[in-house]
Amino acid sequence: SSEQASTSTKRNLIVISNRLPLSVKRSEDGSYISSMSSGGLVTSLSGLTKTAEFRWYGWPGMSPKESVEQDEIRRSLAPHNAIPVFLDEELAQKHYNGFSNQILWPILHYQPGVTYDEGKWEAYKKVNEIFADTIAEAAQEEDLIWVHDYHLMLLPELLRERMAKKKRQACIGFSLHTPFPPSESLKVLPVAKDILKGMLSSTLVGFHTEDYRKNFSESCEYLLNARVQDSSILYKDRLVKTGHFTVGIDPDKFNETLKKDDVQARIHDLNERYKDIKVIVGVDRLDYIKGLTQKLHGFEQFLTDYPKWQGKVVLIQVAVPSREDVKEYQELETELSCLVGKINGKFSKPEYSPIIYLHRSIPFTELTALYSIADMCLLTSSRDGMNLVAFEYIACQEQRNGVLALSEFAGASVFMADGTIQFHPANIKEMSQCIHQGLTMSKEERKERYDKLAKFVHTNTSARWGQSFVAELSKRHA
Ligand code: ADP
Ligand code: F6P
Secondary structure, eight states, X not given: OHHHHHXXXXXXXXXXXXXXXXXXXXXXXXXXXXXXXXXXXXXXXXXXXXXXXXXXXXXXXXXXXXXXXXXHHHHXXXXXXXXXXXXXXXXXXXXXXXXXXXXXXXXXXXXXXXXXXXXXXXXXXXXXXXXXXXHHHHOOTTOEXXXXXXXXXXXXXXXXXXXXXXXXXXXXXXXXXXXXXXXXXXTTSTTHHHHHHHHHTSSEEEESSHHHHHHHHHHHHHHHOOEEETTEEXXXXXXXXXXXXXXXXXXXXXXXXXXXXXXXXXXXXXXXXXXXXXXXXXXXXXXXXXXXXXXXXXXXXXXXXXXXXXXXXXXXXXXXXXXXXXXXXXXXXXXHHHHHHHHHHHHOBTTBOSEEEEOSOOOHHHHHHHHHHXXXXXXXXXXXXXXXHHHHXXXXXXXXXXXXXXXXXXXXXXXXXXXXXXXXXXXXXXXXXXXXXXXTOOHHHHHHHHHHHHHHHHHSOHHHHHXXXXXXXXXXXX
């Protein structure tokens, strides 16, 4: 149980991820401002802070050269138990935008045709080395070290080497927050073996779904000749445990926010505004894996197939800016605003526009209110590690029992099969039918589906995910 997990983990926990819970930026007046980072990793780890204590190392989003300024950033992060790892700007940009987001990200999402770049790989290695030096300096032998995500796949190996030089063992867990592709897709990357070896220096490697875990095991078997024994992998005399750990959210945070007076007032206003109109909500980072183009095409198809809905339904799409320095993301942004304009141009009336498109980050209270007033949530990822927005929508729908329409390519679809309407995101006709099915579903059916989904979301919380991973890790030695 979760209680056992927390009592069994008396050892200090060190969490390492590229992204910290707060991202620091320089404001116009020259001072540093920090804002909550968005994304699944921060949501899941922030949920864990309620039940576990840990020091969280990561890149703060910028690296001033002056030590006075670095100290200022250090101080602003300290109350959140976050410790910045400073990186030279150019190096950070090649590591984050270059290798991690232009090369690894598409491969991890099973996409072919990536252009490999030696310089970006070198930067990736260098950043992993800097993290390894920092952590080797900070960690004690008994500490549990938990590394997160694809930006730091070499870290377990580099860290283990450094700890060994100091005659220290290291208990290292690694969790991936993206899918893991089949070996045939991974092989496209010339440094696939280095990546696998890096991860295999962990003590325990965790994935969101059993399919991703299997793909990893098979890749180690096919590309490294490692021996797979059930859920363990034997490689160079070390037995590495793998597992899938169902990540989640902190549903109480949404319940508490929904009770606030200002949120209730906002919900009231929005309900008034959309009294005779059904609302479909979408919340996604502006990323090509989220299938936003397909979502817009699907919605357009729906308005064409079922014209009686024109004027009676609105899609409110929040597209949170993400990785804006990467060309593919910039191109997608242009494509989306163009498409929104085209569809609105086709179906709008002086008193009605079918799509409300918010290309910005919105405050948490507004996000919660939006989830709560929507009759349906439409998520269309072409490939997605889990998709926590699906969980968040359910957490806010106790009153309305709205419908969750989910792409079969989101990790969450495996766990939420019972309760969601699922579709193939490239099948626009099918998406159109699903929207119709969702909007016309009886109250009884909605309730029946909702109850199953709510049970899942309230059981599989982020705290439980973290505790079960840490409990499994702390059972092992090195
Ligand atoms: P990904 O990790 O790919 O971004 P997820 O759906 O798993 O996708 O997680 C997205 C997370 O980002 C959700 O928890 C969502 O609430 C959060 N989020 C969305 N908008 C904002 C925002 N404006 N500020 C902070 N977090 C946000
Ligand atoms: O969920 C996948 C993920 O890569 C998370 O690891 C990350 O927090 C999120 O997407 C947002 O991406 P970024 O850290 O690039 O803003």
